[in-house]
Amino acid sequence: MDRSPPALSVVLPSLNEEETIADCITKIRQVFADLGTEGEIIIADSSRDRTPEIAASLGAIVVRPEKMGYGNAYLAGLARARGTYVVIGDADNTYDFLEIPQLLAPLDAGADMVLGSRLRGTILPGAMPALHRYIGNPVLTWLLNRVFHTHISDSHTGFRAIRRDALECLHLKTGGMEFASEMIIEAAIAGLRIEEVPITYHPRLTPSKLQSFSDGWRHVRFMLLYRPVPFLAVPGLFFAFFGLSLMLLFLVRGDVETYRFHSFILASLAFIGGLEGMLMGLIIRVFSVVHGYGRQSAAISRLLNYNILEWGIAGGSLMMTAGVIVGLGIVYQWAAAGFGSLSQIANAVWALALFLAGIQILFAAVFVSMMLLKADQKEE
Template sequence: MNDIELTILMPCLNEAETLEICINKASKYMHNAGIKGEVLIADNGSSDGSQEIAVSHSARVINVQRKGYGAALIEGIKAAKGRYVIMGDADDSYDFSDLNNFVEKLRDGYDLVMGNRFRGGIKPHAMPPLHRYLGNPALSFIGRILFPSSIKDFHCGLRGFNKDAILSLNLKTSGMEFASEMVVKSTLHNLKITEIPTTLSPDGRSRPPHLRSWHDGWRHLRFLLLFSPRWLFFYPGIVLLLAGLTTTSILSFGPLSIGAIVLDIHTLLYGSLAISIGMQLIIFAVTARLYGTQIGILPDNKRLAVITNKFKLEHGIIIGATLFLLGVLGSIYAVLSWGETGFGSLDPAKEMRIAIPSIAAIATGLQLTFGSFFISFFKIRTTIEDT
């Protein structure tokens, strides 16, 4: 029976300068605390002798072929023998000799215990100003907005977790965005999460870090947006749709004066564009959420399931066809009006108030009709399984 309580996991790619001191601190901590544990090095292709250093200091080493920070950690978590895992970089920027707070929280039943460098202290030269004052605060703030999380430091590299709970999340990302994925999925799956102060020190390496500021920052932001179809697609879509409907409804009857500003058919044209884009974004939001749930990267959304179960393909076809028909009738009326002039010159201020809403209705009707078919493709599997 495996009775190892704690695995201290370190991803490693050419960390020969600092690996020994990190392993020694971690081993000494577990010995002094009376914890039965192991130090596990997830090596990602080191060529500087890091593997030999790890083995010579009684650490266990696994070789991870797939490249990337996240890839190394995913394989390391799978290979860990401990019930709990505390992960941290092997560059001596985190103090592995002081992990009591993490272990206590894990024993108290927390599934994920995050370090917070901004609460614990960032020593001089430990973090570039761009990361300290812009990158990390901005991305953490966006993460809290997009997801109901109280975590203030999404990207702290020192964190502890219950191995089984984290494995159940089926983490996928191979790069630095793995840090965000763990927090986001833990939040979405309602794991028990807390945050404790952690000190960040300058790393002990003479070479530059693996982190690429703008590239990895974009990967974090991209991940946060892709995991939130609601904020990426749905909310912008609703805003555009409502703004477009309001603008089109008002300006279809005549120009609108607001002080010295006159809104007329040119604004009406942009209003119809907002309707079309808004409808498309809403369809994107629904399909992205259904797809994400179906392949297991997003948890089930009960509210969306109720709506999509009640809103059948036929409903979408009927509403879409109705809008399309109204648009066609409006277009026919516009042509007949043109015919009354002998198909000569038209008054744009009059005729475009008919043509623009008609075109918007045709486009939106077609989007809704074919979007309903597209959404139904994602429901085929569920329908088959239920029969």
């Protein structure tokens, strides 16, 4: 029996697509015949209807993902694919699989991955809601391009082709809708050559399974997982430095409670909020490295040193102690005044700011230490 790999694998995730799966498989078979190539069709199915039976009757390979989810379906299907080229697309017939040769041509010319762009192609009436076409997809694509230095027009197209050797360079693991972003992000990080071709996008025959706002947020959250430093840490550092500088300036000039009280309050908010944003960005960056969603840089390597974390715990404890001392000083003066009226608002703000900053730094250092402990246990 010939076990040599086919030239082309087409992988389709499916969830209750009994109305369209036959049309999709028929078109793919027609492409195989037109190209005169050997191919395989893999249906990663999680349906409760007749989709898997129909697909199997038409000669497709049906695999059953262990978990539900768009990404889990693709992970199961791609693990089974053996083709030199791999094409992926939805089983709802919104993509015209007769256009597969258009995706393969750039691969033959040297591209590593090809995206079928709906926004540069033709979107038939009723195929894409206006919210997705004019706001959702363009905004998310712009954000991905800016953060990961890509130059694509439709980052959420589900119609793609990739070379087998390029696919093996991608560390794909996401089980949900974020898989669409993960594939492009991993390709960008790996330095793969990504090209686009215009395609035609057709209306669905059955209701869409997408949830506009929750799925959109999932993609933003996933990009944040890969790049928390520009999203959170850098802006946080700026606001923390700006707020603390103003607080110190007001302290030196004096008369805070008389002339600059409201500005002083805003400066303390900028300091505490900025510090929280910076620490959250660093925590997310450590989380992404520990769980394989990013490469470990020299700066992160230094941050992951236990000695640095111990310094963080010590520094946070000292700031908390300073806040407590300032607070106790206020209580002492209040007692000395016979527990009468007291004007110590500025000192109270300093006490609160120092205590909150210290506890944030302390908890961040402890939390990062716990993540590293978990990572060390996995390595053992």
